[in-house]
Amino acid sequence: xxxxxxxxxxxxxxxxxxxxxxxxxxxxxxxxxxxxxxxxxxxxxxxxxxxxxxxxxxxxxxxxxxxxxxxxxxxxxxxxxxxxxxxxxxxxxxxxxxxx
Numbered sequence: 001x002x003x004x005x006x007x008x009x010x011x012x013x014x015x016x017x018x019x020x021x022x023x024x025x026x027x028x029x030x031x032x033x034x035x036x037x038x039x040x041x042x043x044x045x046x047x048x049x050x051x052x053x054x055x056x057x058x059x060x061x062x063x064x065x066x067x068x069x070x071x072x073x074x075x076x077x078x079x080x081x082x083x084x085x086x087x088x089x090x091x092x093x094x095x096x097x098x099x100x
Contacts, residue, residue, distance in 0.1 A: 003031055005038065009056065020066055 008031050014020045015028045032039040037057060038042070 003027065005031075005035065008032075008035075010040070012042065016042070 008028060011020065011024065011028065015025065020028070032042060041057065
């Protein structure tokens, strides 16, 4: 059984914090040679000195899920605000006409 990307991602924060053994460091560096995209991210993370968060590239499917969720939340927010404005306007008009 080979080392998967998920295993590397699990131990990557320790690697970036320089808290792994020499064997683990070699294992990660060997893996990074086979995955240039992750290697680029690790180098950027090391440069930015990220603490605890490592950016992981999103797949197109992940991007679309995020887009759909964001779009849904925006629509929901607009509907809630429209209902709230209509309610406030209705109460204000009702109060005005009752007082007249």
